[in-house]
Amino acid sequence: xxxxxxxxxxxxxxxxxxxxxxxxxxxxxxxxxxNELAKKAKVKSHTxxxxxxxxxxxxxxxSYKQGRNVYYSLSSEDIASLLEKxxxxxxxxxxxxxxxxxxxxxLKKGRSCYKHLAGNLGVSFFNFLVQNQHIKLENNxxxxxxxxIQYFESIGIEIxxxxxxxxxxxxxxxxxxxxxxxxxxxxxxxxFNLCEEKNFIILNTENRSVCLTSSGEDFFKPFKP
Amino acid sequence: xxxxxxxxxxxxxxxxxxxxxxxxxxxxxxxxxxNELAKKAKVKSHTxxxxxxxxxxxxxxxSYKQGRNVYYSLSSEDIASLLEKxxxxxxxxxxxxxxxxxxxxxLKKGRSCYKHLAGNLGVSFFNFLVQNQHIKLENNxxxxxxxxIQYFESIGIEIxxxxxxxxxxxxxxxxxxxxxxxxxxxxxxxxFNLCEEKNFIILNTENRSVCLTSSGEDFFKPFKP
DNA sequence: AATACACATCGATGATTATCGATATATAAG
DNA sequence: CTTATATATCGATAATCATCGATGTGTATT
Numbered sequence: 001x002x003x004x005x006x007x008x009x010x011x012x013x014x015x016x017x018x019x020x021x022x023x024x025x026x027x028x029x030x031x032x033x034x035n036e037l038a039k040k041a042k043v044k045s046h047t048x049x050x051x052x053x054x055x056x057x058x059x060x061x062x063s064y065k066q067g068r069n070v071y072y073s074l075s076s077e078d079i080a081s082l083l084e085k086x087x088x089x090x091x092x093x094x095x096x097x098x099x100x101x102x103x104x105x106x107l108k109k110g111r112s113c114y115k116h117l118a119g120n121l122g123v124s125f126f127n128f129l130v131q132n133q134h135i136k137l138e139n140n141x142x143x144x145x146x147x148x149i150q151y152f153e154s155i156g157i158e159i160x161x162x163x164x165x166x167x168x169x170x171x172x173x174x175x176x177x178x179x180x181x182x183x184x185x186x187x188x189x190x191x192f193n194l195c196e197e198k199n200f201i202i203l204n205t206e207n208r209s210v211c212l213t214s215s216g217e218d219f220f221k222p223f224k225p
Numbered sequence: 226x227x228x229x230x231x232x233x234x235x236x237x238x239x240x241x242x243x244x245x246x247x248x249x250x251x252x253x254x255x256x257x258x259x260n261e262l263a264k265k266a267k268v269k270s271h272t273x274x275x276x277x278x279x280x281x282x283x284x285x286x287x288s289y290k291q292g293r294n295v296y297y298s299l300s301s302e303d304i305a306s307l308l309e310k311x312x313x314x315x316x317x318x319x320x321x322x323x324x325x326x327x328x329x330x331x332l333k334k335g336r337s338c339y340k341h342l343a344g345n346l347g348v349s350f351f352n353f354l355v356q357n358q359h360i361k362l363e364n365n366x367x368x369x370x371x372x373x374i375q376y377f378e379s380i381g382i383e384i385x386x387x388x389x390x391x392x393x394x395x396x397x398x399x400x401x402x403x404x405x406x407x408x409x410x411x412x413x414x415x416x417f418n419l420c421e422e423k424n425f426i427i428l429n430t431e432n433r434s435v436c437l438t439s440s441g442e443d444f445f446k447p448f449k450p
Numbered sequence: 451a452a453t454a455c456a457c458a459t460c461g462a463t464g465a466t467t468a469t470c471g472a473t474a475t476a477t478a479a480g
Numbered sequence: 481c482t483t484a485t486a487t488a489t490c491g492a493t494a495a496t497c498a499t500c501g502a503t504g505t506g507t508a509t510t
Contacts, residue, residue, distance in 0.1 A: 002402075003320035005313070005315040005401055007308075007312065008241075008242050010315040011239035011311065012240045014239065016468070024232075033486080035485095035487085045487065046488065047468070050469085058316070068485065079314070082314060088230070092227055092230055093231040139366070141368070143363075143364075169364045171365055176230055259457060259458090260456070260457085268498085271499090271500080271501095275458085276498090292456090292507065293506070293508060294457085
């Protein structure tokens with residue numbers, strides 16, 4: 001039988017620095033080993049195991065074993081979007097060290113937000129789409145126009161295929177560095193994939209930042225304001 | 226200067242049963258005194274003060290003093306929508322006592338979700354709007370049709386006025402009891418106000434549930450499936 | 451004025467829990 | 481087969497923090 005949602009089970013899991021570190025690392029949408037996550041969270045690997053077990057029990061992460069490694073990833077987009085929401089309402093932390101700052105700058109430039117393109121790159125592209133009436137933003141909801149369909153087809157994304165995928169086709173995703181929208185949903189993911197396939201961007205496995213290749217520079221040039 | 230969002234500051238606040246009780250109580254969108262909130266959270270009033278102070282510091286609640294009472298309310302719709310999101314991804318708690326169950330049943334029937342109508346009543350109304358093509362739901366985004374404008378005008382809601390209000394005009398809001406949508410945004414709020422003004426519903430200040438009056442029964446009859 | 455009430459502050463306490471070292475198990479490498 | 485590596489389990493510990501009683505402050509009631 002149903003009952004009240006047990007909020008505390010969710011929020012207690014979120015209220016730990018190490019687990020947050022793990023979760024934000026997994027926000028790149030890729031798989032990571034326990035050791036990788038331990039290094040990011042700056043705790044011993046068995047402590048990381050302990051955390052991952054809890055995250056597994058809540059079905060927030062899923063794992064698969066391969067050889068002596070265990071690979072973990074976020075198990076649902078809901079978690080990613082919850083984390084984004086939290087990032088957007090949280091106060092910002094002062095950046096102290098040089099390393100922290102350079103990491104912040106990289107993430108601000110471009111990053112994977114659960115497999116779609118976020119940061120300055122993502123937002124520039126989004127604004128380009130709006131200005132050219134390829135998409136229309138109204139009341140927090142997003143629509144692809146006919147002109148937009150033609151545009152995406154022209155760069156090699158088959159809209160009819162994407163529309164068949166389950167999940168949300170298109171949605172605006174609030175970006176925590178830019179405080180404005182980038183392209184989310186299946187279309188956002190398709191665009192990210194395209195950029196990876198065509199070698200426009202390279203995803204850094206350490207911190208989910210992306211950097212532009214030289215061909216990427218050319219491709220993204222028209223989108224810069 | 227900007228930096229990383231301090232997620233932990235947000236999540237630690239959320240990870241406490243008493244504070245969650247306070248926040249969900251405030252989800253009705255009304256003002257409550259410290260004593261009221263203490264009773265709901267089942268802690269002493271000075272413990273409640275301690276919690277409210279923290280919530281204030283994060284700007285999640287705001288207060289105003291009147292006489293010897295201090296009235297608290299949620300300070301932004303963001304918080305309400307975050308809580309809704311958390312409710313929707315949290316596992317459900319078993320209902321044990323008779324009282325808990327009857328409270329759950331009341332909330333399931335109808336309640337205020339930060340000033341719009343949620344629960345079975347809200348969802349029935351939403352479905353009615355969809356079936357009659359007054360609203361159109363696509364990709365998680367919601368649109369009011371021309372037919373819809375006429376409908377809302379006919380029951381006494383002036384769409385042009387609502388559109389002028391700042392904030393989101395219309396949005397689907399995922400309902401944690403029904404696991405489907407009800408009407409949110411300024412239009413949702415306007416509808417809730419109308420129902421209160423015309424005395425179709427009465428809001429229970431204890432637990433944010435709403436009950437139908439006899440004239441409300443008549444008004445909501447066409448919406449039932 | 452005197453009393454009752456609403457709310458807030460402070461210091462103490464007890465419960466929770468993240469972390470670690472030690473240990474165990476499984477797999478890979480040599 | 482031996483050694484190194486990756487992950488997980490267990491018990492102990494140390495830090496955090498929600499709660500309370502005692503107390504203080506301001507406001508209403510009589």
